[in-house]
Amino acid sequence: MNASALIWHNGQLKPWAEATVHVGAHALHYGSSVFEGERVYATPNGSRFFRLKDHTERLLLSAKVYDLDLPYSADEIDRACEEVVAANGLKSAYVRPIAYRTGFTFSLAPPRSTPVEFSVIAIEWGSMHGADALENGVDVCVSSWNRAAPNTYPTGVKAGGNYLSSQLIAQEAVRGGFAEGIALAPGGLLSEGAGENLFIVRGGKIYTPPVGSSILAGITRDSVLTLAADLGIEIVEQNLPREFLYFADEVFMTGTAAEVTPVRSVDRKPVGDGKSGAVTRAVQKAFFGLFDGTTADTRGWLTPIRDSAKKPTTTTSTVEMEAA
Numbered sequence: 001m002n003a004s005a006l007i008w009h010n011g012q013l014k015p016w017a018e019a020t021v022h023v024g025a026h027a028l029h030y031g032s033s034v035f036e037g038e039r040v041y042a043t044p045n046g047s048r049f050f051r052l053k054d055h056t057e058r059l060l061l062s063a064k065v066y067d068l069d070l071p072y073s074a075d076e077i078d079r080a081c082e083e084v085v086a087a088n089g090l091k092s093a094y095v096r097p098i099a100y101r102t103g104f105t106f107s108l109a110p111p112r113s114t115p116v117e118f119s120v121i122a123i124e125w126g127s128m129h130g131a132d133a134l135e136n137g138v139d140v141c142v143s144s145w146n147r148a149a150p151n152t153y154p155t156g157v158k159a160g161g162n163y164l165s166s167q168l169i170a171q172e173a174v175r176g177g178f179a180e181g182i183a184l185a186p187g188g189l190l191s192e193g194a195g196e197n198l199f200i201v202r203g204g205k206i207y208t209p210p211v212g213s214s215i216l217a218g219i220t221r222d223s224v225l226t227l228a229a230d231l232g233i234e235i236v237e238q239n240l241p242r243e244f245l246y247f248a249d250e251v252f253m254t255g256t257a258a259e260v261t262p263v264r265s266v267d268r269k270p271v272g273d274g275k276s277g278a279v280t281r282a283v284q285k286a287f288f289g290l291f292d293g294t295t296a297d298t299r300g301w302l303t304p305i306r307d308s309a310k311k312p313t314t315t316t317s318t319v320e321m322e323a324a
């Protein structure tokens with residue numbers, strides 16, 4: 001990582017190496033962090049966040065579930081995300097705000113007064129599975145790991161601890177030579193990928209597992225469902241059996257990191273003719289069109305980096321920190 005990159009860390013922009021956390025931090029031991037993954041796209045009108053307010057809202061809802069009291073308002077969180085992108089001079093970026101319980105305690109029910117810290121990292125990151133994947137699709141498998149049952153820990157909350165499940169799914173897939181794993185929900189029906197929502201196209205309709213199928217309700221998922229409806233494509237949100245993957249004409253996955261990624265094979269069986277299909281391409285065109293200006297942003301999903309965020313007042317350098 002670029003050592004001169006800046007991280008927004010508890011209200012200050014700090015050099016990469018100085019934005020650290022203590023080994024006693026509660027989040028490190030017990031997964032008590034909540035986070036987001038966001039993107040900034042270089043559009044013809046300049047750099048634009050994609051659905052920043054929706055990400056911040058989900059972050060705050062995730063924090064609410066685990067009683068993490070963030071010392072920042074939604075607007076301050078938005079501004080922190082904007083500031084770190086501006087400070088690093090990034091035109092496009094993947095942005096990772098994270099709130100985490102620190103304060104040294106081994107308690108599983110720490111008092112609400114236990115500190116919660118907040119940082120934002122911004123990096124350049126192309127598509128998660130690479131540019132070729134967006135064009136030609138990825139090979140995936142069905143995981144031997146299920147997603148978590150609804151009454152264990154909530155999959156609809158984007159908390160650090162949830163990603164142990166995602167790591168098992170992704171690691172098994174990658175070690176087996178696949179780009180990604182798709183997990184079943186505890187009842188054996190389809191859920192989602194390790195870090196993506198799942199879509200199946202059959203007979204011109206788009207099918208996707210519902211929110212109650214142990215998924216994270218993705219913001220890209222919502223965007224794609226909205227754009228597909230605009231295109232007049234029929235959408236069916238329902239529980240789906242695994243064999244739907246093998247019956248599919250097309251399969252694709254969505255996520256902030258993965259964007260809209262076609263799936264060309266599942267369990268080494270080709271999806272349709274093994275190429276990205278017409279519906280997937282239409283959805284990709286509508287989605288990426290938001291960022292090259294060919295899809296109108298009628299819902300205010302794209303927001304600029306405000307001028308106020310371009311002049312951060314709180315940068316610390318190593319020299320200043322040593323002097324302090």
Ligand code: PMP
Pocket residue numbers: 037166192193194195196197215216217218219220221254255256257
């Ligand atoms: N499911 C999981 C488990 C994820 O980690 C992600 C990525 N945040 C998604 C779905 C997609 O969500 P989004 O479109 O909001 O990035």
